[in-house]
Amino acid sequence: MPDPQAIGLAPASVSTGAGAIASGPRKRKHRYSILTRRDKVVLFLMVGIPTALTIIFIWLPTLASILLSFTNYQGIGGITAANIVGLKNYQFLATGYVLFWPAVAHNLMWLLFFVFIASPIGIFFAVLLDREIRGSRFYQNIFYFPVVLSLAVVGFIWELQYAPDGFIDSALGLTSQNNAIDWLGNPSLNIWAVLVAASWRHVGYIMVLYLAGLKSVDPTLREAAAIDGASEFQSFVRVIFPVMAPINIVIVVVTVIESLRAFDLAFIINQGTNGLELLSTLITNNSISEASLIGFGSSIAVVLLVISLVPIVLYLSRVMGSASE
Amino acid sequence: MANQDTTRRETLSMTGLRSVSRRDVLKGMAVVAGAAAVPTILAACSSGATTAPASVAPPASVVPPASVAPASAAGVTGTVTVGSNHSDASEVKGMTAINAAFIAANPGVTVTMNPVDHNTFQNQIGAYLQGTPEDDFTWFSGYRMRFFASKGLTTAIDDVWAKVSSNFTGAFATAVTADDGKVYGIPVDYYPWAVFYRKSVFSDKGYTIPATWADFKTLCTKMQTDGLIPITFGDKDGWPAMGTFDILDLRLNGYDFHTQLLTGKQKWTDAKVTTVFQKWAEIMPFHDKTYAGLTWEKACDTLIQKKSGMFMFGLFLTGEFSSTGTPADLADLDFFPFPAMGTQYDAENALDAPIDIWMVSAKSPTLQADLDAAKAYMEFWSKGSTQLLMFQNQPGFIPTANDADSSSYDPLTKKAVQIVSQAKKITQFLDRDSRPDFAGANGMQAFLQKFLANPTQDTTALQAEIQAYWEALPPATV
Amino acid sequence: MTATSMAGGSSRRRIRRGRVVLHAFLITMSLIWIFPLAWCFFTAMRPLSDTILHGYFSWPTTLNFQNFIDGWTNANLGYYYLNTLIVAVPAVIITLILASLVAFALTRVRSRINLFLLMMFTAGNLLPPQVIIVPLYHFYLAIPIPKPLSSNGLLYDQYIGIILIHIVFQVGFCIFVLSNYMRTLPKELNEAALVDGASIFRTYRSVILPLCTPALAALGTLEFTFIYNDFFWALLLIKTGSKRPITSALNNLQGQFFTNYNILAAAALMVAIPTIIVYIALQRQFIRGLTLGSTKG
Known part of the structure; x- marks a missing residue:
């Protein structure tokens, strides 16, 4: 039961707080009644300003994107009734636009590659480096340094490897016209090439996250497993991995979100075209390029939003659930 | 002058x-x-x-x-x-x-x-x-x-x-x-678009300037046997392929059809467009195989290195030639207009010459x-x-x-002025002659890349996709 | 006794052999990991004329730092580093201040709306930025900002606009991390301060904030590299080329009509150097920042 007085005095977020407290145990009520009215105002401002900023600059634009997706607005002048096209953008996306399903497929490939290849490699490195070996710190630094590079730089560094006159083809001796492998140009190969470059960065990130988790594992568990005669592999699979369940979930979700946010590398390499189409690059190329197909681009943005909300909600319910108690 | x-x-x-x-x-x-x-x-x-x-x-x-x-x-x-x-x-x-x-x-x-x-x-x-x-x-x-x-x-x-x-x-x-x-x-x-080559390569190997489509293909075959990439090409940025589309369409179907096509007054499903793709497919085997991953600068480098024979491109490639640090490279550069295709439109001498x-x-x-x-x-x-x-x-x-005092122009520029002056019809370039929302990276550029990835395909489906894309665009205001 | 010592010896030998294999593996992987960067450095050391004539995979005729000098001057890198600092420093500081305030308030007052707010902030942080770009752009042109903060009266094409969007996008992550961190602090501290009659702000300022220094340091380091490395927002929201940050300055070296890849390689390395330095110098904070966020839960 919300306290009417609190509602009258203090703004919403705090008043609800007071309400919750009022219905809580006596001891708590006593504790919070120490808050002066000024304290409540201060608390409100503490939360209110960042909340307002987030609503104005993230959630309102999100809502606007949803609304724009029902128009054919091109960004010039006002939006009139003539601009409203209903579900036409979505219909064209699903049935007429040749690049949409490939983009969905590429996002999916990105996801699967990260989940089944890059993240496990990161976990593997973490397990190796978790032991007391000489130079563990040094190896960690090497594997981790790509994470601190700007993706603009990462993209360029890998272009130098993949170009037809770049390192990989030259080292393989594939320089003649007929056998050269066109890593970034071949539309059925380039997504894999980019995934390798992206993994170069992702592996280090996952490794660090996992290492931190491993450090918190009770060492007696491992000893117990060793005494039971389990091999290192067995002890990892049977003992450590299950204990790490919370962080495993975090890693899966981080990986999923990273895959949906994939943009920079593909955009730097060829603007996300010719086999590197992703939902994010389709949005950018259609709506903030010279093309300015804002309505159409927004409909792709809504698709991406809906897909993204699935892991975000899963993540939050998981992490917040454990955080709140 | x-x-x-x-x-x-x-x-x-x-x-x-x-x-x-x-x-x-x-x-x-x-x-x-x-x-x-x-x-x-x-x-x-x-x-x-x-x-x-x-x-x-x-x-x-x-x-x-x-x-x-x-x-x-x-x-x-x-x-x-x-x-x-x-x-x-x-x-x-x-x-x-x-x-x-x-x-x-x-x-x-x-x-x-x-x-x-x-x-x-x-x-x-x-x-x-x-x-x-x-x-x-x-x-x-x-x-x-x-x-x-x-x-x-x-x-x-x-x-x-x-x-x-x-x-x-x-x-x-x-x-x-x-x-x-x-x-x-x-x-x-x-700056005009034309076929660029190195004079020394042509004189060393005894090549002559091809006047017709057949000559052009024969020359390509000869270059191939000589170990050259006949036509260098770099389409990583999506727009360079438009230059080839433009010139083929102008030669095969004429200025009027081309400009109407780009402004929606002709359909992409037209058999005339199919012909353009078919002719293009005939010379694709002579192009640099790695074109899709190359920027035009990298493609141009093979011409400089005498690894390739010709380059269908805009005059501004001189910038890349100048950067070798050897002035002789630039002095060795020359071009000829795209060969005649044996249609009534050859006489238009049309070409892309975008104006800034x-x-x-x-x-x-x-x-x-x-x-x-x-x-x-x-x-x-x-x-x-x-x-x-x-x-x-x-x-x-x-x-x-x-x-503008053209007495300071080098011979190549003078020739470029001339080729433009001889053109009866001049176009700007596909992405300047058409709607920006049509010609973009996820529009026409992507469609051309799809064609190039498999040039011998039946282009009926692709042409239908292009037309569908055009029709799905918001109503044109121009 | 002999038996056990023998067994121990062989197992020790086996362990040693295992260690050799392990190190060999790790060294190989390290070399693979470092190679792309080394190759970039090699390219950056070679003059363009050399690579045009002989290709990139060739024995160098000349190696020098000329491309670094040219990259520095052509791309005016010194100037763009400064641009990045103008954006990154206030953005990091304000993000941390706002995030710590919210985290404090959310851990201080227990309420049903807390979870909702926390979710709203964190979800905002996780959203792909492309979802909001178009409307955001128009907001930036529509919202008036008084003179001293903005030279054109808008958020668009202004440092303040870039600072703001970084804050908005990063604050969610920091709130999440800090609220987790604050929850580990003993509750009695709060109560003691209140009983002493300290105002809520004083409790935050003098009791909680000092205790959060390790988390703030870790987050600060991490946020600095995040913001330093961004080029998406500046590309979209800054019109004036000379106001863009260092990562988009790389684009200025990529001409439509001519690109010198060797200079670009040198410039790319110079762009990467500050974050590498930050990482090496503040490694501990850095990794802590990353792990605080996702493991405390």
Whole structure:
């Protein structure tokens, strides 16, 4: 039961707080009644300003994107009734636009590659480096340094490897016209090439996250497993991995979100075209390029939003659930 | 020099719609009369300039333009803000010299320059013009100019054009006139697309310039047996392939069909488009196999290294040739027009020769205050002497003004002027002649890449997809 | 006794052999990991004329630092580093201040809306930025900002606009991390301060904030590299080339008509150097920042 007085005095977020407290145990009520009215105002401002900023600059634009997706607005002048096209953008996306399903497929490939290849490699490195070996710190630094590079730089560094006159083809001796492998140009190969470059960065990130988790594992568990005669592999699979369940979930979700946010590398390499189409690059190329197909681009943005909300909600319910108690 | 310019003027005006008015001629005379009227102003130039580019310009480059500045342009004061896609080091040098010359001719005027890299500038143009653009900005002629003019995002400059039109041929006048009949830009440079090659390679191997499609393919086969990549090609950025599409469509189906196709008056499902793809497929095996991952610069490098024989491209590839540090490389470069395809349209000698222009924005917050200076700046760009300052730093972009002193042109540029003058029909380039939302990275560029990935495919489905994309676009406003 | 010592010896030998294999593996992987960067460095050391004539995979005829010098001057890197600092420093500081305030308030007052707010902030942080770009752009042109903060009266094309969007996008992550961290602090501290009659702000300022220094340091380091490395927002929201940050300055070296890859390689390395230095110098904070966020839950 919300306290009417609190509602009258203090703004919403705090008043609800007071309400919750009022219905809580006596001891708590006593504790919070120490808050002066000024304290409540201060608390409100503490939360209110960042909340307002987030609503104005993230959630309102999100809502606007949803609304724009029902128009054919091109960004010039006002939006009139003539601009409203209903579900036409979505219909064209699903049935007429040749690049949409490939983009969905590429996002999916990105996801699967990260989940089944890059993240496990990161976990593997973490397990190796978790032991007391000489130079563990040094190896960690090497594997981790790509994470601190700007993706603009990462993209360029890998272009130098993949170009037809770049390192990989030259080292393989594939320089003649007929056998050269066109890593970034071949539309059925380039997504894999980019995934390798992206993994170069992702592996280090996952490794660090996992290492931190491993450090918190009770060492007696491992000893117990060793005494039971389990091999290192067995002890990892049977003992450590299950204990790490919370962080495993975090890693899966981080990986999923990273895959949906994939943009920079593909955009730097060829603007996300010719086999590197992703939902994010389709949005950018259609709506903030010279093309300015804002309505159409927004409909792709809504698709991406809906897909993204699935892991975000899963993540939050998981992490917040454990955080709140 | 005069000869060539006259030829160009005459033949270019064959494609032009409007003739030069009497008023224009008079204004043109005023320009000539005003020459050499204000050279002494130069001495005062350092005081008024507040922007860095102006103050660091070497005085030497300032002298020639100042000496031809017309009396009418002198005396403009205030500020002009300038947005440009000239961000390469050599272009910045040219801009700096031009701004210094402008200030020298107009003491007390301030030029504030905002160079943005070419791709970014282009991608953001719509947003830029609706936001807080500079007073004057660089852009392209053709549909792309008319598009923004029709949206009211640029300012008509008929008054400026009236003063300077005599310095341009009719074709240029057409190129800067929008659908409302008003003039929106000053043409400042152009560059033809043709087939480039190294003279030494052709003479060493005994190749001759192919005049017909059959000759062209025979030459390609011969080059292949000689271990050369017959045609180098780099389509990583998506737009270079459009150059080949344009020339094939122009040769096979003619200027009228091509321009109608790009503006939606013909359908992409037309059998004529199928023919273009079929002919293209015939020469695709002669192209660099790694084209899709190559930028045009990398593709050009194989021509420089004599690993490839020919390159269908724009004249600005001279920039890459110059960067080897060996002047002999550039001297060895030559080109020929794309071969005849045996149709009635061969006689059009049509080609892509995109024109770059300067425009005045509409939403610049400072435009009201700066209007005089902004227009004076446009007028300044219409002079051959101004355009030459850029040309000296950016050869490969030929000045448009009649009074540009072409005696300084190298043989290649002179030949380029000639090939354009012989063309009865001139197009701007696919992405300048069509809707920007159609020609973009996830539009026509992607469709062409899809074709190139498998050139021998039955293109019926692809053509239907292109047509469907066109039809799904919001209603055109131009 | 002999038996056990023998067994121990062989197992020790086996362990040693295992260690050798392990190190060999790790060294190989390290070399693979470092190679792309080394190759970039090699390219950056070669003049363009050399690579045009002989290709990139060739024995160098000349190696020097000229491309670094040219890259520095052509791309005016010194200037763009400064631009990045103008954006990154206030953005990091304000993000941390706002995030710590919210985290404090959310841990201080227990309420049903807390979870909702926390979710709203964190979800905002996780959203792909492309979802909001178009409307955001128009907001930036529409919202008036007084003169001293903005030279054109808008958020668009202003440092403040870029700072703001970084804050908005990063604050969610920091709130999440800090609220987790604050929850580990003993509750009695709060109560003691209140009983002493300290105002809520003083409790935050003098009791909680000092205790959060390790988390703030870790987050600060991490946020600095996040913001330093961004180029997406600046590309979209800054029109003036000379206001863009260092990562987009790389684009200025990529001409439509001519690109010198060797200079670009040198410039790319120079762009990467500050974050590498930050990482090496503040490694501990850095990794802590990353792990605080996702493991405390």
